[in-house]
Structure formats: C-alpha cells, structure tokens
Amino acid sequence: MKRETVPNYxxxxxxxxxxxxxxxxxxxxxxxxxAIRTATGEAIVxxxxxxxxxxxxxxxxxxxQSRRQTVAGRSRIYYTLTPAGxxxxxxxxxxxxxxxxxxxxxxxxPVRA
Amino acid sequence: xxxxxxxxxxxCVPDLFNTLKDRLIRAGVRPxxxxxxxxxxxxxxxxxxxxxxxxxxxxxTAQQQALARLGNIDELATPMIAxxxxxxxxxxxxxxVFLLVPVxxxxxxxxxxxxxLTAATSAGAVxxxxxxxxxxxxxxxxxxxxxxxxxxxxxxxxxxxxxPIWPMLGIGAVVxxxxxxxxxxxxxxxxxxxxxxxxLMLPALAHLLALLGLATAPFxxxxxxxRT
Numbered sequence: 001m002k003r004e005t006v007p008n009y010x011x012x013x014x015x016x017x018x019x020x021x022x023x024x025x026x027x028x029x030x031x032x033x034x035a036i037r038t039a040t041g042e043a044i045v046x047x048x049x050x051x052x053x054x055x056x057x058x059x060x061x062x063x064x065q066s067r068r069q070t071v072a073g074r075s076r077i078y079y080t081l082t083p084a085g086x087x088x089x090x091x092x093x094x095x096x097x098x099x100x101x102x103x104x105x106x107x108x109x110p111v112r113a
Numbered sequence: 114x115x116x117x118x119x120x121x122x123x124x125c126v127p128d129l130f131n132t133l134k135d136r137l138i139r140a141g142v143r144p145x146x147x148x149x150x151x152x153x154x155x156x157x158x159x160x161x162x163x164x165x166x167x168x169x170x171x172x173x174t175a176q177q178q179a180l181a182r183l184g185n186i187d188e189l190a191t192p193m194i195a196x197x198x199x200x201x202x203x204x205x206x207x208x209x210v211f212l213l214v215p216v217x218x219x220x221x222x223x224x225x226x227x228x229x230l231t232a233a234t235s236a237g238a239v240x241x242x243x244x245x246x247x248x249x250x251x252x253x254x255x256x257x258x259x260x261x262x263x264x265x266x267x268x269x270x271x272x273x274x275x276x277p278i279w280p281m282l283g284i285g286a287v288v289x290x291x292x293x294x295x296x297x298x299x300x301x302x303x304x305x306x307x308x309x310x311x312x313l314m315l316p317a318l319a320h321l322l323a324l325l326g327l328a329t330a331p332f333x334x335x336x337x338x339x340r341t
Contacts, residue, residue, distance in 0.1 A: 029153055030160040047184025048161070052153050053192035053199070056146065060198060077153060 014046065015054060016096055019081060019089040022064065026080035029055065055079055063088050130155060133186055139274045140194040141204025150193060158183050203273050210269065211283035215262045219290055222258055223311060226250045230298070230309050239300055239307070247298040247309075256324065259291025263328030271335050288324045292316030 014036075021027065021035045032055075033048045058064040063085030066077050081089070130151050137147045158179050165175025183189070193199050203210045230247060233240055263284045270280035293316050301307030 028156075030157045033157075047188040048157060048182050049154050049184040049189045050192050052150055052157075053196065056150070057196060057198065074156060074159075075152075076156065077149075 012092065013044065013096075014051070015058070016089070016092045017044070018051070018054060018058070019063065019085055019092065022079055022081045023086065023089060026067075026078045028076040028078050032079070058085065129180070129186060133189055135274070136186070136190050137193055138272075140190070141200045141273070142193050143199060143201040144272055146193070146199050154183065154189065201273055203269055203275055207275060207279040211266055211275070211279040212286060215266055215283050215287050216290060219258060219262060219287055219294075223254055223294055223296070226254060226296070227309055227311060234301070234307065244300060247296070247300075251296050251298075254294055254296055255291055255320070259287045259324055260327045262287045264331055267329075267331040267335075271331065284328050288321065288328050289316065291324055292321040 017036050017039070018032060021032060021039065027035060029051055030048075033051050036044065055064060055066075059066055059079070061084075062082055064079045065082050066079050068075055068077050070076070133154075134147055134151050137150070138144060161179035161182055162172075162175045165178050166172065168175075170178065197205070230243075230250060233243060233246070266280050266283045266287070269275070270277070293313050295312040295314050297308070297310050297312055299308040
C-alpha cells in the first residue's frame with residue numbers, strides 16, 4: 001500500500017490540524033488521525049503513528065492536556081486543547097492564512113515573458 | 114487475549130514494537146515516554162486492524178494494511194529520537210546522573226549523618242542510644258549507602274541501556290569513597306569532650322573488594338540472565 005508523506009513545505013500543518021480538530025472535541029490518537037483524513041478528504045496522509053510524538057510534545061508545551069479513560073476494557077488517552085493551545089492555534093492559523101494568501105496571490109498572477 | 118485483532122495472522126508485530134522500544138531507549142529517549150508511545154501505537158494498530166476487518170478484510174490483510182498505515186520503524190522512531198526534549202537526563206548528561214549526583218549524594222548523606230549525630234548530643238549529655246547509632250552510621254556510610262547507590266546507578270543504566278563508561282565510573286567512585294570515608298566518633302566521658310569527625314583514609318583492600326563485588330552484582334546478574 002503506497003502512502004504519501006507530508007511534503008516539507010507543509011511543515012507545521014499537521015500541528016495546525018491537530019490543534020484545530022481538538023478545539024471542537026477531545027479525541028484519542030486513532031480518532032484524531034481519522035478526523036484529519038476525513039476533514040482533508042485524505043489529501044494529507046502521513047504515517048499515522050507519527051501523530052503521537054506531536055501530541056506528546058504539544059502536551060509538554062501545555063498546548064494540550066490528556067486524560068486516561070478505560071473504554072471497552074482498553075485504556076485510551078484522550079487529548080484536549082488548553083487555553084495556551086487555543087492561543088497557539090490562533091497564531092498558527094493567522095500565519096497559515098497569511099502564507100496561503102501570499103502564495104495564492106503569486107500563483108494567481110500570470111507569468112509574463 | 115488483550116491484543117485481539119492486531120495479533121492475529123502476523124508474528125512480526127511484537128517484534129516491531131520490541132525493536133522500536135529497544136531502538137528508542139538505546140537512543141536515549143526517556144523510558145516513560147517510550148512506554149507510553151508504544152502503548153498508544155499498539156492501541157492504534159488494534160484500531161486500524163479492527164477497522165480493516167470491519168470493512169471485510171481477512172485478518173492477515175487487515176493486519177498488513179494496519180502496519181502500513183501506522184508507519185515503518187524508521188518513520189516511528191525518527192521523531193522521538195530527533196527531538197531532544199524526549200531525551201532522558203541519563204542520556205543528555207550522563208556524567209551528572211551517573212557520577213556527579215551519586216558522589217554529591219554520598220557526601221551529603223555523610224554530612225547529614227554528622228549533623229544529626231552532633232545535634233543529638235550536647236556537652237555532658239549523650240543519649241543512651243548514641244553508641245548504637247554511631248555504629249549503625251558507620252556501617253551505613255561504609256557499606257549500605259555506597260552499595261545502594263551503586264545499585265541505583267546500575268538500575269538506571271540497565272533500564273536505559275546506557276553505555277557502560279559513566280555508570281562504571283560512578284560505581285567505582287561511590288565504592289572508593291565508601292571504602293575511604295570514615296566516621297570516627299569519640300563518646301564524651303566525664304571531664305573529656307567527645308568528637309565526631311569525617312576522615313578520608315586509604316581503603317582496606319578487603320573492604321574495597323567486598324564493596325566492589327556487591328556493587329557490581331546487578332550487572333553480572335543481568336549479564337547471566339541475558340545469556341540464559
């Protein structure tokens with residue numbers, strides 16, 4: 001099964017998506033990855049396991065908090081956004097919008113010889 | 114069996130997680146981080162395999178697809194290893210964890226013991242338990258403390274698969290200090306002052322070897338366990 005990876009120019013996008021999706025509701029890792037796949041129409045697909053180092057780091061930086069809950073005999077770790085994470089999301093979203101508009105502007109201008 | 118779907122049809126999964134765990138710990142990632150990461154990956158793999166089965170795949174195919182979606186061992190290991198914030202102290206500053214802190218701890222215990230013994234006495238007033246306490250303190254400083262400290266060093270080093278140089282230096286240092294430190298105590302007699310001192314003396318060979326043997330026992334036990 002061929003799996004695409006996140007190109008280098010999308011550095012920071014997975015984090016932005018994670019923060020945005022966890023703003024709406026708490027999720028555990030598998031749920032979160034499926035939410036990313038669904039929300040992006042599978043345009044952004046990566047090795048699903050690599051979401052965990054990102055979650056752990058965001059938690060270390062107080063952007064997320066976690067709680068352990070046993071569901072159907074299995075212990076799951078649910079993540080949710082903190083106020084600091086919400087602020088980080090706002091900053092990241094603003095930066096992304098600015099870059100998106102700038103790149104869109106360049107791509108929208110026809111190249112003249 | 115707890116690992117239901119993901120464990121069926123493919124024997125490579127435990128190997129993947131054991132290899133990943135071993136690689137991360139050898140690279141200096143904190144064991145607590147590694148355990149949590151691997152546990153979450155196992156659960157994620159179970160969920161992916163269950164999703165595949167629910168979509169009509171057979172166990173083996175669901176397992177293979179789940180593994181492919183989870184990521185290969187390099188993809189899974191690299192983010193944890195590359196981020197220095199996941200590193201354990203024993204990996205980042207081994208000289209401090211295995212040498213400096215144990216030696217300073219040993220000296221602090223010695224100083225604390227002297228302080229407590231001194232505080233328990235006053236001119237002309239020695240509690241009845243003082244003689245027994247000084248003997249216990251001497252055995253602790255010359256035997257129990259260095260051996261326990263060495264075992265803690267060994268436990269950390271073995272758990273984190275550390276390179277042996279700093280743990281061995283640390284164990285050597287605490288053993289030497291344990292064999293060289295002495296706590297001479299003179300209980301005050303009527304008309305004569307007492308004395309509590311800290312002395313550094315050349316170690317007796319038998320004492321040194323005995324401490325060394327006890328201190329390094331965990332390494333030999335682990336080595337023989339690994340061979341069997």
